[in-house]
Amino acid sequence: MKAALAALRRPQAITGVALLAVLWGAAFVGPLTASYGHEEQDHSALLSPPSGEHWLGTSRLGEDLLAQCLRGLQKSLLVGVCVALVSTLLAAVVGTVAGYVGGRVDRLLMWATDALLVLPAILVVAVVSPALRGHSWVWLVLMLAAFQWMLTARVVRARTLSLRERDFVRAARFMGLGTAQVIARHLLPHMAPLLIIDCTVNVGTAVLGEAGLSYFGLGIQPPDVSLGTLLATGTGSALTYPWVFLAPVGFLVATVTAVGLLGEALRASLGEEEGHGG
Numbered sequence: 001m002k003a004a005l006a007a008l009r010r011p012q013a014i015t016g017v018a019l020l021a022v023l024w025g026a027a028f029v030g031p032l033t034a035s036y037g038h039e040e041q042d043h044s045a046l047l048s049p050p051s052g053e054h055w056l057g058t059s060r061l062g063e064d065l066l067a068q069c070l071r072g073l074q075k076s077l078l079v080g081v082c083v084a085l086v087s088t089l090l091a092a093v094v095g096t097v098a099g100y101v102g103g104r105v106d107r108l109l110m111w112a113t114d115a116l117l118v119l120p121a122i123l124v125v126a127v128v129s130p131a132l133r134g135h136s137w138v139w140l141v142l143m144l145a146a147f148q149w150m151l152t153a154r155v156v157r158a159r160t161l162s163l164r165e166r167d168f169v170r171a172a173r174f175m176g177l178g179t180a181q182v183i184a185r186h187l188l189p190h191m192a193p194l195l196i197i198d199c200t201v202n203v204g205t206a207v208l209g210e211a212g213l214s215y216f217g218l219g220i221q222p223p224d225v226s227l228g229t230l231l232a233t234g235t236g237s238a239l240t241y242p243w244v245f246l247a248p249v250g251f252l253v254a255t256v257t258a259v260g261l262l263g264e265a266l267r268a269s270l271g272e273e274e275g276h277g278g
Contacts, residue, residue: 010269016261023255027074036064038071038225047241057243059233065247068225073251075226076207079141080255083206086145088152088199092191095156096183100164110157113150121147129218140219144209152198159191197266204259211252227252 031038036054041062048058056065098109125143132139163169164187172182188195207227213219214228215235222229227248234245 010265012261013265016258019254019258023073023258024077027070027077030070031067034067036067038067050243056247059244065243068230069247069251072225072227072230072248075220075224076210079137079210080203080207082141083144083148084199084202086141087148087202088195090145091149091152091156092188092195095153096160096187099157099160100183100187101179113153116147117150125213125218133221137220144206148202148205156191160187163187163190193270197263197270200259200266201263204256207255
């Protein structure tokens with residue numbers, strides 16, 4: 001945890017946190033104060049360029065692009081955070097159980113992990129997505145999380161193997177603590193910095209993943225919007241009415257950049273802490 005706290009004092013972390021705070025506030029507070037709703041149409045301003053009335057311009061049906069981007073950013077952030085939490089939790093559980101229990105359990109879990117690593121995620125999503133159309137976006141979260149935890153699980157397993165023979169773990173077993181208690185009380189706390197970094201980076205990865213899937217019609221479905229669906233809608237007008245395409249691109253780039261800055265600061269602080277520890 002010291003590494004995570006130290007990272008927050010780095011300039012890049014401060015920039016990332018500040019940018020994320022602005023984006024989060026815009027996504028969840030902005031729509032409450034906006035002059036237009038994301039579904040509201042202004043038929044007197046079809047494909048209108050940015051102006052005092054519509055700050056980012058309007059789309060082909062007259063929707064206010066700022067309102068749509070804020071709604072899309074809200075959905076993309078929700079998907080990104082949920083995917084990051086689910087995938088990091090899954091990686092932590094699989095990695096620690098495999099490393100601590102060992103034997104057949106370890107071999108079975110690592111076999112499943114390796115099988116998912118070589119499985120082409122985009123093909124699986126393309127096959128499954130049509131059956132999930134019209135269902136909750138939670139299914140999209142589960143699909144993205146299902147293919148985002150494997151590498152972290154392997155790192156967690158390796159660390160667990162190095163920790164399970166430490167004196168404090170042996171003492172916990174000697175005192176009669178069960179497997180779940182040893183993992184929860186003694187192993188996971190030692191991996192908190194790694195898991196925090198992984199969760200942070202996974203937010204950006206998940207936001208990009210959702211945008212890519214939604215761009216190809218495999219993610220968030222109309223009439224709901226995300227940054228990916230807005231990108232797909234604006235692609236055809238990118239040269240003639242560039243604001244329709246550039247507005248969601250700007251929000252997507254800002255989000256991924258903010259998460260990347262924070263994740264890099266956390267990674268650098270963890271590396272320094274491990275270097276000093278060594």
